[in-house]
Amino acid sequence: MKIMKEDNKEWVYWTDKVTQEVKKRVENSPILKKTVKERGYIVYDEKTPSGKIHIGSARGWVIHDCIAKSMRQAGMNARFILSSDDMDPFDAIPKNLDQEKYKKYLGKPMIHVPSPVEGYKHYGDYYFRQCTDKFGEIGIEAELESTAKRYINGDFNKTIKIALDNADKIQGIYKKIYGKSVGSEKLPFNPICEKCGSIGTTVAYEWDSEKEIIKYRCVPGLVDWAEGCGFEGEISPYNGNGKLPWKVEWAAKWPTVGVVYESAGKDHFTLGGSRSISVAIACEVFNYLPPYPSTCENIGKGYEFFLVGGKKMSTSKGLGSGFVDMFDILPAYMLRFLMVKSRPETAIDFTPEGNTLPLLFNEFERVEKVYFGLEDADDRTRQNAKRIYELSSISEAPKKKPFRVSFEFASMIAQILPDENIVERAEEILAKIGQIDRKLTDSEKNNLEEILKYANMWAKNFAPENYRIQVIESISEDIINKLSSQQKESIMSLGNFLEKERKDKEIWAEINKLSEHFSIKPQEIFEAAYLVLLGKEKGPRLIPFIQSLDRDFVVEKFTLKNKESEIKIAETDDVINKKELNQQKITIQLENNVSIKEEKMMNENEMTKKLFYEDPYQKEFEAKVIEIQDTKVVLDRTCFYPEGGGQVGDSGEINGIKVINTIKEGAEIVKVNGQEIPSGGKVFHVLEFTPNFSSGDTVKSSIDWDRRxxxxxxxxxxxxxxxxxxxxxxxxxxxxxxxxxxxxxxxxxxxxxxxxxxxxxxxxxxxxxxxxxxxxxxxxxxxxxxxxxxxxxxxxxxxxxxxxxxxxxxxxxxxxxxxxxxxxxxxxxxxxxxx
CATH class of the missing domain: 3.30.980.10 (Threonyl-trna Synthetase; Chain A, domain 2)
Structure with a gap:
């Protein structure tokens, strides 16, 4: 239990405060003291599995789980029990189910309604287990039980008799709280009709306390969602032959199970609400002190709602996201953190849209850093962060800070890398930019894969425009025209600077240097970089972004060599039959700077013989060097295919020096009989560094055959x-x-x-x-x-x-x-x- 002094006042984390108050209450109550000795400190919650269960219910489960954990940390024998209210009547058919098939089950207990999916005991079991099967992932430690099973096993027999013997007193409680009688002719019990099996259309009207038999009728028109059959009979109310109305049942559960803590949503705690009725029945009929936060004098306060986009979660109305669906939006540890970090009296308004997820992940990382002493904080903030982190942990809090990649960085990486081998390639980038200096463990790779998955999902579906990354393939004239002369000069200089591997601090220093040299703001250099890379003026953090991209690609973009021109080739009957082409539109895209000359006759001015057309399987060749421009070499013949037409340029070696790309520059476009065709240009072999051979030399070359x-x-x-x-x-x-x-x-x-x-x-x-x-x-x-x-x-x-x-x-x-x-x-x- 975490207690600290602040300004002469004790500060206790809210779960620990609840733990203290529950323990004090038990010690002052002989009945509760005996109950706890026999059963432990029972923290209880319940849910009617009427359909898809929404995330709002999970807030209650996590709150109760945190209370039980805090109690155990304080040395108390605490158990969290979650009950499925599967004895409740089936009163609505979810839209996704066969309406005709399930219509006949309306009014029957959920345990008597078949599951929509094979492998489950019944309808209620299916929807309940959809959630509880996820508890291990989100760290909820709960004992699961069936309310129907408790009825069948006779656990409620004692409280059923007490309720029926005190039917008038219960009716008086309703009249006192509501100001009027509620169904005064009804007894507080709903039997299962022996003829039609309905529990939602029956009314018990006579109780023989000595024989312990009730008389009832199955009433037509009692409810609008099920039809009573008109049968009248008498039956024992025990051992699963029916159930208590839910407000009476809620009160009956507390002494039956031995509950010392059970909260609920604030709507149940309104004046005259369901908690008011149940608390009064517990105190006046069952002689049991209601669980914290209620007393016989004060019902206390429930927890606030979990909202999605400002709307309260509701199973019956189908608003918001299902509990299970949320695992597609957030990893389990982050979903738990989302619900733990806010006090119960604070509403959670969540939407995956906008920058909500990056901010949530950032908040978690700050809490984690404070917990491990890696970020300064005042005493109260540190103590609060420690308890949030401990209670957010899926199991025990780790002994050392786990390896993490920021959500924004993961989003950027996920958008620029292909799906195949993404973890391995992301690891390479992390090493390249200095975030890691060793191989990741299998566990760390799993963490990396997980955050890449969720970051990519968010980027594709919910991210604002400034977080979305689509690297443009070529720089249009519109983009060039948007750049000022200073932006062009500075970005080209930055491109030349990046031809060598650079650290992030070196890049930042160079940007500041260029800003001063060209009398331009750093922000304008950023805008120019984003324009030539993304086609827009904003994007992710620039330096990590360009460090994550292929260096040659960035250099090509920044030096403005990657301009585009599209040439439409008209189809002619004597070349390829139009029908055979399936009416396809053929486009040749040149990736380099080109010019168009009208009506100039085609003339083969190629300086380099293209061996790859004669034999695309040729891997090695000898050639004469025609021209050298820094690291770019022109040969008189080549097997290297130059980048163009949508195909990547070849790589390989020339005289043992690595060829990192092959490109074609200076091509001209001419029109022949109305057709636009590329002509001429030089094939440049881009080397890793300046060659040690000269023009006129004969060199031995080989392509990267596996890649080709x-x-x-x-x-x-x-x-x-x-x-x-x-x-x-x-x-x-x-x-x-x-x-x-x-x-x-x-x-x-x-x-x-x-x-x-x-x-x-x-x-x-x-x-x-x-x-x-x-x-x-x-x-x-x-x-x-x-x-x-x-x-x-x-x-x-x-x-x-x-x-x-x-x-x-x-x-x-x-x-x-x-x-x-x-x-x-x-x-x-x-x-x-x-x-």
């Missing part, structure tokens, strides 16, 4: 995918494509979402086609040799990339859909690796 071969497989697979995609979904505008050795990514303009089931059909068609070992050919167009054609069986399309020779080389593929916003659909193609 996988890219060839995926590039060929992408054309097959697109052919069958258009067959199933119809023609769509191609917005862009990118293929490397990991996956092909193709974006399409579509006002309708791609149906997942139909996409599975596309995948099956692709794999069936691929499995038939069909030949693939690539060749120059008959109308212009600078336009290349890809052909496989009856599929033809323009493509200047590298490809495999037979579909059998591709193997099985897997397709994945990504919704990239309104009007845009993305299909990703992956190779299914064989074992």
């Amino acid at each position: 071969y996988r890219t060839m497989k995926l590039h060929s697979a992408s054309h097959i995918m697109e052919y069958f995609l258009f067959q199933i979904f119809g023609e769509m505008e191609r917005l862009g494509t990118n293929v490397d050795n990991k996956k092909d990514r193709s974006d399409y303009g579509s006002q309708e979402k791609l149906n997942p089931e139909k996409l599975v059909e596309v995948e099956k068609l692709c794999n069936d086609f691929i499995s038939k070992s069909k030949e693939i050919r690539t060749y120059p167009s008959t109308s212009n040799e600078n336009i290349r054609v890809w052909e496989c069986d009856n599929i033809k399309m323009f493509c200047g990339g590298t490809h495999v020779k037979n579909t059998s080389e591709i193997g099985k593929i897997r397709l994945k859909r990504e919704n990239k916003g309104a009007g845009k659909e993305r299909v990703e193609t992956y190779l299914v690796e064989s074992n």
